[in-house]
Amino acid sequence: MLTVFGSTALDTIRTPKKTLKNVLGGAATYAAISASNFVDTGLIAIAGRDFPKKYHDLIAEHLDLKGFTIKDGKTFRYDGKYDKTLSTRATLKTQLNVSRDFKPTVPEDYRKSQFVYLANNDPEQNAKLINEFDNVKFSMCDTIDFWISTKRQAVIKMIKSVDAVVINDEEARLLTKEFNLIKCAKEMMEWGAKYVIIKKGEHGSLMFYDDIIFPTAGFPLENVVDPTGAGDSFAGAMMGYLASKKSTNLSDIKRAVVHGNVMGSFAVEQYGLGGLLRIKKGSIGKRVSMYEKMIRF
Amino acid sequence: MLTVFGSTALDTIRTPKKTLKNVLGGAATYAAISASNFVDTGLIAIAGRDFPKKYHDLIAEHLDLKGFTIKDGKTFRYDGKYDKTLSTRATLKTQLNVSRDFKPTVPEDYRKSQFVYLANNDPEQNAKLINEFDNVKFSMCDTIDFWISTKRQAVIKMIKSVDAVVINDEEARLLTKEFNLIKCAKEMMEWGAKYVIIKKGEHGSLMFYDDIIFPTAGFPLENVVDPTGAGDSFAGAMMGYLASKKSTNLSDIKRAVVHGNVMGSFAVEQYGLGGLLRIKKGSIGKRVSMYEKMIRF
Numbered sequence: 001m002l003t004v005f006g007s008t009a010l011d012t013i014r015t016p017k018k019t020l021k022n023v024l025g026g027a028a029t030y031a032a033i034s035a036s037n038f039v040d041t042g043l044i045a046i047a048g049r050d051f052p053k054k055y056h057d058l059i060a061e062h063l064d065l066k067g068f069t070i071k072d073g074k075t076f077r078y079d080g081k082y083d084k085t086l087s088t089r090a091t092l093k094t095q096l097n098v099s100r101d102f103k104p105t106v107p108e109d110y111r112k113s114q115f116v117y118l119a120n121n122d123p124e125q126n127a128k129l130i131n132e133f134d135n136v137k138f139s140m141c142d143t144i145d146f147w148i149s150t151k152r153q154a155v156i157k158m159i160k161s162v163d164a165v166v167i168n169d170e171e172a173r174l175l176t177k178e179f180n181l182i183k184c185a186k187e188m189m190e191w192g193a194k195y196v197i198i199k200k201g202e203h204g205s206l207m208f209y210d211d212i213i214f215p216t217a218g219f220p221l222e223n224v225v226d227p228t229g230a231g232d233s234f235a236g237a238m239m240g241y242l243a244s245k246k247s248t249n250l251s252d253i254k255r256a257v258v259h260g261n262v263m264g265s266f267a268v269e270q271y272g273l274g275g276l277l278r279i280k281k282g283s284i285g286k287r288v289s290m291y292e293k294m295i296r297f
Numbered sequence: 298m299l300t301v302f303g304s305t306a307l308d309t310i311r312t313p314k315k316t317l318k319n320v321l322g323g324a325a326t327y328a329a330i331s332a333s334n335f336v337d338t339g340l341i342a343i344a345g346r347d348f349p350k351k352y353h354d355l356i357a358e359h360l361d362l363k364g365f366t367i368k369d370g371k372t373f374r375y376d377g378k379y380d381k382t383l384s385t386r387a388t389l390k391t392q393l394n395v396s397r398d399f400k401p402t403v404p405e406d407y408r409k410s411q412f413v414y415l416a417n418n419d420p421e422q423n424a425k426l427i428n429e430f431d432n433v434k435f436s437m438c439d440t441i442d443f444w445i446s447t448k449r450q451a452v453i454k455m456i457k458s459v460d461a462v463v464i465n466d467e468e469a470r471l472l473t474k475e476f477n478l479i480k481c482a483k484e485m486m487e488w489g490a491k492y493v494i495i496k497k498g499e500h501g502s503l504m505f506y507d508d509i510i511f512p513t514a515g516f517p518l519e520n521v522v523d524p525t526g527a528g529d530s531f532a533g534a535m536m537g538y539l540a541s542k543k544s545t546n547l548s549d550i551k552r553a554v555v556h557g558n559v560m561g562s563f564a565v566e567q568y569g570l571g572g573l574l575r576i577k578k579g580s581i582g583k584r585v586s587m588y589e590k591m592i593r594f
Contacts, residue, residue: 085476179382182519203500204514215592217501217512222479254594295512295592297551 002243003067003110004032004236005044005129006119007076007099008051008059013228013272014081014092020226023272024055025078027119027142030229033276034263035117035240036062037284042110043068044129048075048098058277066107073098086227087201106132115243117235120144123151123158130161138248140164140195142235148175160192163248166235168199181206182213197238197257199231199264207257214254219265219291226271230264233276237263255288262287299540300364300407301329301533302341302426303416304373304396305348305356310525310569311378311389317523320569321352322375324416324439327526330573331560332414332537333359334581339407340365341426345372345395355574363404370395383524384498403429412540414532417441420448420455427458435545437461437492439532445472457489460545463532465496478503479510494535494554496528496561504554511551516562516588523568527561530573534560552585559584 006028013020028045035041043059044067051070059065079093106113106129114137118126126141133139139162143155148171155175159165165188173179176187185196185208196208200218207214238253238260245252262284267275303325310317325342332338340356341364348367356362376390403410403426411434415423423438430436436459440452445468452472456462462485470476473484482493482505493505497515504511535553542549559581564572 180519180521182517200500203497204512206517213517213591214594215501215514215517217514220479220503220510220512222477224477251594258594292594294510297511297548297555297589 001040001042001064001110001113002035002115002117002239003042003044003106003113003133004028004035004117004119004239005067005104005126006031006121008043008045008047008068009076009078010051011228011272012077012079012092013226014079015086015226015271016082016084017225018271020272022077024058025228025272026076027229027232029059030232030267030273030276031117031119031236031239032063033059033273034233034236034267035243037263037279038237038240038244038259040064041240042066042107042113044104044106044110045069046071046098046102046104048073051075066109067104069102071098080228082227086224089227104129114138114246115239116140117239118142118158118162119232119235120147123147123154127154127158127161137246138163138239138242140166140235140239142166142231143171143175145171145174156191159188162193164195164197165193166197166199166231166238168201168231172198182208195253197260199234201227201230204261205234205257207254209250209253212250214257216257216261217295219261219287221265221269224268227268228272229276230267233267234260234264258288258291259284262291298337298339298361298407298410299332299412299414299536300339300341300403300410300430301325301332301414301416301536302364302401302423303328303418305340305342305344305365306373306375307348308525308569309374309376310523311376312383312523312568313379313381314522315568317569319374321355322525322569323373324526324529326356327529327564327570327573328414328416328533328536329360330356330570331530331533331564332540334560334576335534335537335541335556337361338537339363339404339410341401341403341407342366343368343395343399343401345370348372363406364401366399368395377525379524383521386524401426411435411543412536413437414536415439415455415459416529416532417444420444420451424451424455424458434543435460435539437463437532437536439463439528440468440472442468442471453488456485459490461492461494462490463494463496463528463535465498465528469495479505492550494557496531498524498527501558502531502554504551506547506550509547511554513554513558514592516558516584518562518566521565524565525569526573527564530564531557531561555585555588556581559588
């Protein structure tokens, strides 16, 4: 199985065409639901009493919730607005609420989990939590500019404690103080990451391992409506795919990256979680094959 | 053979690490020298009496110069400065000089040329010149923001008169007034381009033909020193490769695009034309194979 630790949230997403209010979001929600297409996935997260029953039912349908806590107080809320190109998002409001004092622990049943994904949480929390697992075969973490700016040393320490880092290009630059993405990856590998995956949004990704680079092109899409959660869906798919194969072979990691690209492409085609929730049977494999065929020459 | 029509220039290039003054440049110079790695290439261009003998000798070594005119006056000069990321360039000065009143004609020997590349010239000049060839099998044009802003209708008309358009992402958006690159390409195909190649710099390119999309990832490079001429080298390599194969099969066009990426990658690794001029025998094919192996999963 796969364990995902991170945030569940109630998001307000403002795109040029549509505004969604208080919809289910959060890095771990996207990652875990994406992963659940491939493998049984457990979620370690917290929500408040205001967390709507329909959302609770929805995640319960896809995920194991032994690690999901409901506490007195309000759910983490995020409010962000995209520009007209959908390429930059301004944060209008962040309310940590119950997630502020969340002390996550790993449920007994999850301790044997061989695959663990730590979303863009407090790096100290991530580094602590990974130690509660007994038998990790492959762990991966993400991070965001907030932690890089406020706890850079802790981010570096967290990277040392996992197998892989998945991070977007701008954050990789901010973290490593390098501009060239190969140099960024080398720096993170120097810190102890065995694998570095740099996400470049519509431009695909770069995966680094030892002296190997695996570049992917983004899956070309004509209709992008909401990029929210694309990177989380990418990471979740990678982990879900690997956990389903119980493998950390390089060729499976490459295939995992391609599955990450593909799940990210589904995520952005509809609003909120809609893209991930409306995937028809067989369409993931179909898109992976399309990509494989498309890039061939 | 291949004919390339466009500018030769004396460039001043200011990068964060180095400034080059009055070095050989120009879109057609880069494109033609890039192409000359694959096929005999003729250059239609103009320079002034100040054009240094060493540069004349240099292009004569690589290109057929029956279409190259020296006229009283000064050579076209360009002065541009890159920001510290090398991703944006500010134009400090442009002096058209002898190129202002250049009335290009196709030398008798070039009329039978089956492959023709029209660089980012005045679109009316490009559309006129292509009619002087007798037996064109494949023609491709580029354009730049200056022509899109000042002669948009002429650019559209030029696109109608050629087989393929090669254009960078920002210019494709400016020209078509679409943001999504698939929509941009569809618009240009609507205007009459059979093939559209959108260059995305370090992120590679997208080639469109009918309902086929061929995405390439950029060739990953750790040391980029000067992006000048990368797009022109890309286009020249595409045309040179196709002319050498005497082919317009889709599979050869895909391989041509990959050769474009690879030649662009050589171009940016050294200052000015240095990257193109110092390619060792066999290293183009080697990099194409590396790319092929790299993206495989």
